[in-house]
Each structure stands twice: as C-alpha cells, then as structure tokens.
Amino acid sequence: MQRFRLTVEYDGRPYMGWQRQAHGPSVQGAIEQAIFEVTGERTTVEGAGRTDAGVHARAMTAHTDIEKPLAPFRLSEALNARLRLAGEPVAILTAAPAATDFHARFSCRGREYCYRILCRRAPLTFHRGLVWRRPKPLDLDSMRQAAAHLVGRHDFTTFRHVHCQAASPLKTLDRLDVEAHGDEVRVQAAARSFLQHQVRSMVGALVFVGEGRWTADELKAALDARNRAALPLNAPADGLWFMAARY
Amino acid sequence: MQRFRLTVEYDGRPYMGWQRQAHGPSVQGAIEQAIFEVTGERTTVEGAGRTDAGVHARAMTAHTDIEKPLAPFRLSEALNARLRLAGEPVAILTAAPAATDFHARFSCRGREYCYRILCRRAPLTFHRGLVWRRPKPLDLDSMRQAAAHLVGRHDFTTFRHVHCQAASPLKTLDRLDVEAHGDEVRVQAAARSFLQHQVRSMVGALVFVGEGRWTADELKAALDARNRAALPLNAPADGLWFMAARY
Numbered sequence A, B: 001m002q003r004f005r006l007t008v009e010y011d012g013r014p015y016m017g018w019q020r021q022a023h024g025p026s027v028q029g030a031i032e033q034a035i036f037e038v039t040g041e042r043t044t045v046e047g048a049g050r051t052d053a054g055v056h057a058r059a060m061t062a063h064t065d066i067e068k069p070l071a072p073f074r075l076s077e078a079l080n081a082r083l084r085l086a087g088e089p090v091a092i093l094t095a096a097p098a099a100t101d102f103h104a105r106f107s108c109r110g111r112e113y114c115y116r117i118l119c120r121r122a123p124l125t126f127h128r129g130l131v132w133r134r135p136k137p138l139d140l141d142s143m144r145q146a147a148a149h150l151v152g153r154h155d156f157t158t159f160r161h162v163h164c165q166a167a168s169p170l171k172t173l174d175r176l177d178v179e180a181h182g183d184e185v186r187v188q189a190a191a192r193s194f195l196q197h198q199v200r201s202m203v204g205a206l207v208f209v210g211e212g213r214w215t216a217d218e219l220k221a222a223l224d225a226r227n228r229a230a231l232p233l234n235a236p237a238d239g240l241w242f243m244a245a246r247y
Helices: A027-039 A072-085 A140-150 A198-210 A216-225 B027-039 B072-085 B140-150 B198-210 B216-225
Strands: A002-010 A056-066 A090-098 A110-119 A132-134 A152-155 A170-181 A184-191 A240-246 B002-010 B056-066 B090-098 B110-119 B132-134 B152-155 B170-181 B184-191 B240-246
Touching: A002 A027, A002 A072, A027 A056, A027 A072, A027 A090, A072 A090, A110 A198, A140 A170, A140 A184, A140 A198, A140 A216, A170 A198, A184 A198, A198 A216, A198 A240, B002 B027, B002 B072, B027 B056, B027 B072, B027 B090, B072 B090, B110 B198, B140 B170, B140 B184, B140 B198, B140 B216, B170 B198, B184 B198, B198 B216, B198 B240
Parallel strands: A056 A240, A110 A132, B056 B240, B110 B132
Antiparallel strands: A002 A056, A002 A090, A110 A184, A110 A240, A152 A170, A170 A184, B002 B056, B002 B090, B110 B184, B110 B240, B152 B170, B170 B184
C-alpha cells in the first residue's frame, strides 16, 4: 500500500461540491472513479477542503491509498487520461508519495482562497460561473479598512453558514487582502481553517462596504453581533477559488 | 437612422465564428437577433475582424445602423439583456454613436490578437477551449529570435490558409511579442490586418521552434519558401483572442 499526495485543479461548475454525493456529481467521486478504473480499487480521496457546489480549485491537496504498485507520474498520467475521457474538468497537477501519517485534511496547517469579483455592467461571457459580477465599481480603500476588522482571532458566527458543523465559531484569520487587477477585484484570504461559507460571507460583507452601503464600522458591528442575521449579503460560489493548502 | 459603434466580448466556443452562417450559430447572428428583438429591425452588424470558429474576443469593434431612436446606453443594456436571456456568451461592453462614414472593418487601422499557450502535462479544466495546451516547456528566447524574422513587411503565403481570399499575401506585421506569465506563454500580434489563419500559423511555427523541433533560421526559411506546405504546425482556434481594433 502506498499513500499518494495529489494536487488537484478543478472547475467547480458541474459539481455539487468536493464531497461525494449520492445524487449528483462531485470532484471526490470523479477522482475515486478514475482511481477505480486505473487500479480496480475502491478507495477514498481526502481533500484539504470540502469546497461547496460551484467552487473551483487551482491547487487542492488530497491524499489516497493505493495497493497497486504505480509510480507517481504513471498514476497522475493514468488518472488524467481517465478524467479527460470522462469529460470531467478535473486535473491531477502533481502526484507524489506521502508518509502514511500524512492526511490532506488533518495535517493541513493553512488554507488560501481567492475570491474574484468582476466590476462591470455587461454580463459575463467566457468567465461565466468563474467570477462574481457586480455592476458598480467598488471602493477598495473602505473594503481594506473593513477587512482589517476581520483579520485576527474572532468569533465568526456572523460569517458562518447556519448549518456549519464546526465545534467552535472561533477562528484566526491570517490575511484578508483586497487587490485590484484591471476591472477585477480579488480578495485573498488565508487561515489555518475556515468555517462553512466564511470566505463567501466575508466577501459579501466587504462588497456591501465597497458599494457604499455600509461603513467599515458597520461591518465591525456585524462581527461583534455574533449573529448570522447581521450579515447583509453572502457572495455566490462562482467567484470562489481554493488556491493552496500549506503543511 | 443612427450608426452605433459597439465593443463586443465573446466566448467563441459555441460559435462557428463571427460571420453569420446558414447552418450554425455565429456571434454576428446572435447580436443581429438581439437587435431585432429590441428594435424590430433586421440589420447587419459589421465587425473589425471575422474570427474563425472557436476564436474569442475581449474587445471586438463592430458597427450597425438602427432606425429606432435609442440612447447608446439603453441600446447596450437592452442587447445585453436579450443576449443573456438567450444564453449567448456575448456581451456589449460599450455602445457609442458613430459617424455614418465609420466602418468597423474598412476604417480599422490596426488589429491586435493574443494567443494563449498553457505549458503543462495535465489536461485543462476551467480554461478548456480558451488556451492551447502544450505538454512541454517552451524556449522563449528561440521563439523571440524566430518571431523577429516575421515582423515587418513580408509575403506570408506560408502562414495563410489555402482558402484565404485576400488579394495579396503581402502584409506588414508590426509586433509579435512572446511573453511568459507563470506557466502560460502569450504571443501578442499586431498589424493593420492579417491573412486568414495568419496568427495561428505563426504561433504554430513559433511553438515548433520553442519545442526545439526547428531553429529560428528554419522558420525564416519557411517564410522565404512562400509555400503553405512549409508550415509544420497550425495552432488551434482555442487559444486565439481578438484583443483590440484601432481606428
């Protein structure tokens, strides 16, 4: 038996999310099916993050155990060939041997997300489902002021999904940067871990500030309220990209 | 009657190309249909370039004449609403009044294309159909040496489609830059006008050089041969983006 560490890129549009589902396509299910076709083995692929429906990944880290002796490069080539044949927009960017105590989820010490917002009136074309379109320009300075209130250790109850199953709403947000790239605004978030919908909730509130509908202080008050009902806007899955897992 | 100048962005994947076709979807046809739905008028939309099937545009310039009195902003909003409703990945970025002697194609003094190449073994995911994947890294220095042979005024017979209908194969290429952006290589081409498949042919030959299968001098010899059969590789439509038209 060999444990492999995989780096996976995927287009989240056709999937119900990372996690295997009984009644719909998932990224995990697509990779596990490809492994079965290559090895004949039914195995579980664990990811660093269980992204929601419609969320994308540039570099999700995952691990899996395989009995059949296979060199890492052969494994990634074979999996990619199967995924491609099946029309799954999932790619194994790298495969490497891993120690048996390496766990993509539990060993992970840091996760990075990028949220892409495109500011324009015109509808999306090639980037449909890949970014969040907002019709008005955003005030980046006020967004940065507001973001500063979120960085650090806080009770993020306001910024978590009502069904979030984490034991505690306390999280430490290491970074929440707001950057402009032409008419695109990117919010870069980094933390050891995030609550369910935390990035999308924070981005929704930041956009509310950027559009002048809230001050940075109002966002701070919403954080302090520790109440999901205080969140004015949740950003859609479209613009959310899992960028990297750190170990 | 008012002539309008439009800036159009489109995802070329579902289209047989810019030009209206009897037996398949076209970008021109999609916009003309939207105009008909908004105004009740059957009009022709002329573009600066007639891009091939699968070629995309970030900013195609087009013009059209409309009888119904409509402010430019109202026109673009109405067209975008129709295009969106019809599921067409086409967006009118801007609409402006134009003089009646403005012609998107014949008044155009410069056209810019970008060709996107992604160098990696793994298959494409979210960028499928939007870039050309090449499994091996490219030698940019030798590509730049080869590109220098193509810049200037030449007989581009080697680099034109056999069915190209231009009267002369003589064209002046103003710019052919090769740039790296991470694992993506972009070839930026600018000229007053291009022959059919000229950018794709030049990129195919440059990639042949970048992969070490040709020297820059061999590309020069192919240009001098003035013979389509001397072209080793034609790049697919996927990676080609019409970037701008200058007037």
